[in-house]
Amino acid sequence: MKTIHVTATVNGDTVEYLCDPRETLLDVLRDRLNLTGAKEGCGTGDCGACSVTVDGRLVCSCLILGVEAEGKTITTVEGMADGETLHPLQKKFIEYAALQCGICTPGILVAAKSLLEKNPDPTETEVRYWLAGNLCRCTGYDKIIRAVLDTAADMREAS
Amino acid sequence: MQYHSPNTFEDAAALAVAAAGVTRFLAGGTDVLVQLRADIITPDTVIDIKNIPGVRDITRHDDGSWTLGVATSGAEMREHVELGLDWPGVVEAMDLIGSTQVQGRATLVGNLCNGSPAADSVPAMVTAGVEFSVTNSEGTRRVAVMDIPAGPGRTHLAQGDVISAVHIPARGARGGDAYLRFIPRTEMDIAVVGCAINLALDAAGVITQASVSLGAVAPTVLRLDEAAEALIGCTLDEATLDKLATAASAACNPISDKRGTIEFRTHVAGVLAKRTAKIAYARAQGVTK
Amino acid sequence: MALDDHKTTGFKFIGTRPDRPDGLDKVTGRALFGADAQAPGMLHGAIVRSPHAHARILRIDTTAAEALEGVKAVVTRADFATGLSGEFGFVLENVMAGDRALYDGHAVAAVAASSALIARDAAKLVQVDYEILPHVTDVDAAMVDDAPVLNDTYADATVPAGLHPNVVRYHESGHGDVEAGFAAADLIVEDSFKTEATHQGYIEPHACLATLGADGKGELWCTTQGHWIAQKTCAALVGIDTSQLRVTASEIGGGFGGKTTVFIEPVALALSRKANRPVKIVMNRSEVFRATGPTSSTSMDVKIGMMKDGTITAAQGVFRLQGGAFPGAPMEFSAMCAFAPYNLENVKQVGYDVISNRPKQAAYRAPGAPMASFAVESVIDDLCKQLGLDPIDTRLKNAAREGTKASYGPRFQRIGLVETLEAAKAHPHYTAPLKPGQGRGVSCGFWFNHGGETSVSLALSEDGTCQISVGTPDIGGSRASMALMAAEVLGIAYENFRVTVADTATLGYNDVSHGSRVTYASGLATIKAAQDAVAKLCKRAAAKWGIPEDAVYWEDGFAKPSGANAGNFDPIPLAEITKDMGSTGGPISGHFEATPEGAGVSFGTHIVDAEVDPETGKTAVVRYTVIQDAGKAIHPTYVEGQFQGGAAQGIGWALNEEYVYGEDGRLQNSIFLDYRVPVASDLPMIDTVIVEVPNPGHPYGVRGVGETGIVPPLAAIANAVSAAAGVRLRHLPMSPPRILRALRAQASEG
Structure with a gap:
């Protein structure tokens, strides 16, 4: 070959x-x-x-x-992380238990970061549709969506 | 599997002519790679057309018409504000395909050439009157959307034909298009029924031009000329909408499969036709975007 | 030593919400899941699968595959152990077909090659000649007289005479006199229901890396809910001694019951032995759907009699479960869970285990219970509607309580069903106004929970920190929960612990992470192991002080003299004892091995609002509330996560997930595009209420929480959809075509 x-x-x-x-x-x-x-x-x-x-x-x-x-x-x-400093989304995902088994987590973090770079202030609906192509079977998405929304709020405040 | 990445459409066409076995052009790749991965189709030759100059350009001409490069992704279409104002139905039809991730790659031309009867963008392209430049060893010709699909998974394009540009007509005054599909979830599904409608109105709100198209209810996309005819000369009153729904359901020739039954598709085609017409009409009136 | 063996309040660490120990690895991508391992010299395996639902295997020609450059081994059934019976026999037949392929996707051969692409190419070159046989995939169709016979030796002694050989097990239980109960009823509702098979849908496909030598010693890395069951099953299937196979569990990317058995692992071992190289096999998604654990599909009849005041006078149910080509469909769990929430004088339940040409069913979160609950709670909803009764009040009136004789036999100890119903009634969701087109549904649900064989080992380090080895793969944050429970006993902070899921060589046997047992059983074992260590710590302090051991007690991380009579000594902190442990008697560890049997049963009540589009039959779940008894929530955030995850899976099952088989017996929807699990935009936020009614069988009152959450959603959503649509839905999933058909049928009936 x-x-x-x-x-x-x-x-x-x-x-x-x-x-x-x-x-x-x-x-x-x-x-x-x-x-x-x-x-x-x-x-x-x-x-x-x-x-x-x-x-x-x-x-x-x-x-x-x-x-x-x-x-x-x-x-x-x-x-995603800068040396030993985690991206705010990574920190928030741990804090909010926005992962259970963690297999979908890398993809969801990359997708969520991409969303926040385009749209720093997304609505819940916008987050849900942006992440519709990222299946999670453990969490029911609730804590993931909250983690993304609250990270966005934190990042807006910090900037 | 051979992989080529030519720099001109002429070279792409020549590579395709010279290739033996199964050839696939690779733009977004969101269907080609799925089929490769699932052992449905393993091409002998893949010709990547993304390194041809201009394939991701979106150009508005002086007459108001548009030319899109064949590798323009759904995300790039959606991010183009003026295109969305002119042809919201085409843009939303493309945007409904797959996830955010798929939108980063998927193209109008790929959606068409994959040959799925349920392709979302195809009914919207039909009602918009989209044409394609098709290049082969003899030159480049223009082909209308309706002339490309041949059946599930098949097109009328010959080996050595490569689509080299997408042409969308000028929007014109008091026009509006829309696309709706039915899926069981909110995202990520293949259309069980898709409906596109493109309308133009006179100053009084009377429909002067109409085009209606259905997807996923027949082996290829349907253009419903009689249903469109029935809209012309009317405003969108309830009686007209009922006639449209009846005509849409009557035009269906669907199958029952894992995604929906004949009965369901036939009924929902009528429901969607009404809903789509209302959106297109409001857009033509300038009431909504 | 004085230790509170049972403690339900006054916790210092239990009930807090610290970060999980595997969090950093999982957000940075470095956590190692099944497919993330590699070994020097590793080969890649691929499986050849039957395209037929039922076929005799006439001949397998591997010549062309073996001739392909890079191919190092090809195995068929001849490369596995012979003479296995019982479950091992079924599992072997499932992981590698013998003389017949029994379902679309059934493994018939496997290859190992130097790359994954070559392995795939080689698999296509294996030539299998089949004689196609008649097939059956529907549970009712498999029971009729002229149905194709899958195997006429599987039926066991429980099956009454005269039934089709595809009925392989039978269950009957209950008490009282149901006929007398029905005679006393003011209203009887009798109805039939069906549910389609669903898949657990874990996002991580099965994956393993195996090494096995001619000396019969092996290593296996795999994604599993239980590596000891993998160890003994794989060892039996490839014919080696159990102790010679060391199994390490990878991080697990979801299981939900579906990773409690083996599929590719014995095959990788057989290939490795033949090639004398490590072999990795990773399933693709289509293989996961076609050949691993879906649930049973069901056909059910339920009949319930009720008085005008809401008292249930009698209840009876028949539950027919199709479990694929082998015995084991959890029909007795369907039967036993069906009426468990209610205090019934007269109850009878019957179950049938039916085989068909589908993949061998595997456990899925409260196996068997959600379907039965769907049927029963739908009938109760109809009774309430017809009698004008409030659905929660009616359930409260009939609710099982402490001392109730359960529908499946025993008397309940302290349980929390009434508390969940009262919390549901008091929740603002229950009285919130509904918009036009919306309907509200409620349902209760029950699951037994499980104890199971459990070993835990705990070792203190000189610096006063602690490492804990557990044997239950962590599928939802259990390492954090173990650390919290140990912290509570030892009285040192959560951060001082490292919890590891040990391999099979470093700990005694552990049952699978299933049955909602991990926080209960591994938790109990962790507490007992920590108490064992505390006793040793107290002994060292006693020796230092020169007082009897029982004159020392442990509090907040310190050994203390138990009173004035014991002597006046300054308390000694844990770290001071461990610092000198090498010279005061050696390492200090704690151990516990047992099969705890006090897993408290669990109940939940769900409230859901659904909106139905009457023109298309499409349903949106607009509000969802889970209320469930957790006994004691060790890490409340993770308990909420279990509630939310169970509800989401239930929503998928209720609305859109189903196995679709064609006339040819082939699975039509073996990718996530057409097997429609809920996506983020399909769901609302899922509200949770944790009720805590302590389980007397656990030192801190824990009840498992993982499974009960998937029991109520099917019925709760069906009741909401039926209310919104104005027509009873009796067939899951309630996909738009099914709802629209029901709506139009009702309209045409006028």
Whole structure:
């Protein structure tokens, strides 16, 4: 099988890898770059557990080929904290118990961060629809939605 | 699987002609990758058209018409304020597809070429009168939306045909379009029924032009010319709406499947037609956006 | 030593809401779930699955697959143990088919290769010749005389003569004389109900990494609710000694009962043994739906008689559960839970366990109870409507209390059903005005809760901190709860604890994290282990002071002399004792192993408002309140989370989730696109009320809370939808086509 050489920026670092054209960006992140924070819950873009941003745009990494990442800038959950300082969403998710099993958490955090960057003052409905592609089976979403709304309020106050 | 990333549509078309086996053009990839992953279709050749210059441009021409690059994502369409003011129905139809994440990638052209009878953006493109530039080795021609779908999973495009641009007509005065679909949840589902309506009014609020289209109720998208005809010359009174609903239900030729029954789809097509018409009419009147 | 063995008030740590110990790992992406492990030299496995609902396997040709470059091993049933019987036999048949494929998705072979892509390619090259056999997937259809026979040896001695061989178990229980009870009723409502199969829907697919050598020693990493059951099952299936297989539980990405058994784990072990390399297998979502634990689908008849004042005079139910191709559908739990909330003089319940060409059912949160509750509580709702009675008052009138003889036999100890009903009645939700098109429903629900085999080990460190090893995988924050309970006993702060889910080699047997047992049973064991350590701490203090052990007691983290007679000594803090423990008698640890049997039963009452679009049959849940007895909430935020999660899963089950099989017996909706679990925009905030009626069987009064929350929603939502739509819905899920059909049928009847 012929593999293709790809250069991309992941969480601020330049990375190079060889991949089979059939491999998804999620496969590459997990299996070639050892970034296992993004999860495969469905492989069909229906659960959002593999959410990352590519050139600032929120996407499912299971719906992008690894070879498509050439020249792109990718951010995953591993790039959310600044050293030992957690992103406010990460802190609030722990504080509010906005996670139970935690498998959906990386995707939801990446998606929520992307929302707050576009819309620092979302309504509950806006948060719910923005996160509709991130399935959580444990929480009933209640504490997740509250954590996102309250983080947004905190961040507005701080800025 | 071979992966190519050409820089021109001519090269893309030539690659497709030269390829053996199953070929897929890759724009957003939100259907191609699902099919690859699920072992439904593993292409022998994938031609990524996103590195062709201009494929994500949204351009408004002097005559008010629009050209969209074929890799323009739903999110980029939604973020374009003027496009949304002109063609809210097209934009909302595209916006309903999948999640925020899918919106970051999915395209009008992909939604069309995937060939699903339930594609959300297709009825809205039908009523808007969208045309496509199709490029092949002999040049580029214009093709109307209705002439592309051939049946579930199939199009009338030939191997070596690649869609190279999306053309949306000028909105014109006192016009409005809308798209509604029925899904069991609030998000993330495939349309059980989809309905698009595009209207133009005269100064008195009388409908002068109308186009009605249904998705997910037949093997391909339906354009309901008789239902549209019935709207012309009317304001949107209850009798007109009832006629529209009856015509919409009568036009249905659906199947029963995991997403809905024949009975359900037929009934809901009429319900949605009425609701969609009201939204399109209000938009044409300038009452709502 | 004086220790309050039972304590229900005056807590210092219990009831606080500290951050969970696994929080940082889970928000930064570094927590290791099933699919996140790798090993040097690792191969990737893929499973070949039957596309047929029922077929004889004539021949499996692996030649082409084996010839593919990168393929290192192919296994079929011949590579597993023989002669297994009972549940091990069923599990083996399920994880690798023998002479017949019994459902769409049934594993028939597996390959291991140097990459996941090669493994997938190789799986497609395995040639299987099938002879297609007649199939049946519906529970009622599987019971009729001419239904295809799946297996004529599965029926056990409980099954009455004359039933179809697909009926493999039978249950009957109750007391009193139901016929006499019905004769005394002013009104009898009798109705039939169906529910479709649903999946637990955990977001993490099954995944494992296995190593097994020719010496019969193995290592297994997997996502599981119980690694000891995985250990003994896998060992049996691949024919090695249990103790030679060490199993480590990964972080678990949801289970809800569906990860209480094994699927790919024995297969990975067999592949590893054959290839002599570690083998990782990760299911894709479609495999999860097609081949792992859905619930039973059901067909039920319920008949209840009531007096005009709301007193129930008799109740009877028949519960038929289809549990896939093997015995085990939890029909006795359906039967036993159905009427458990009520004090009934005359009650009778019957259950049928029916096999069909579907995947082997697995436990799902209060297995069997939600469906039965749907049928029973719908009938009670109809009785209340017809008699003009308030649904909560009527339930209060009939509610089970301490001393009530339960419908399933025993007498209840102290229980909290009445308290949940009274809290529901007092809640502002119950009297809030409804908008046009909306309806309100209530329902009660019951679950037994479980104790189970449990081992906990606790070790103090020289610096006065403490590590706790538990054997129950943490599926909802239980490590935090264990630390809180140990903190309460030892009297040192929560932050001093590290709780680890130990592997099978470092702790005694532990039953699965199921049955709402973890906070109860591992919690009880943690308390007892901490008390064991406290006794040893007191002994060291006594030795230092030169006084008898029983003259020392433990309070707030200090050993203290028990009174003036004991002597006048300054209290010694824990850290001072542990600092010198090496020279005062050695390490100080605490242990507890037992099978606690005092899991207090649990009741809940839910209130829900639903809005139905009469033109399309689409339902929106607009308000939801969960009220449930937790006995004692150790970490109240996590208790709320269990309530909310149970309600959300119940909403999905009630409205849109279902397994859809085609005429060909194939599953039609094996991806999340068409298996419709609730998304964030589908749900309202879910309000919770924690009622605390202490469980006498736990030192701090804990009752498990995980499962009861999914019992009331099906009926509560059905009652709300029926009120909103003006027509009774008897078939779940109440998808828009079903509601619209009911509305139009009613309209055409005039």
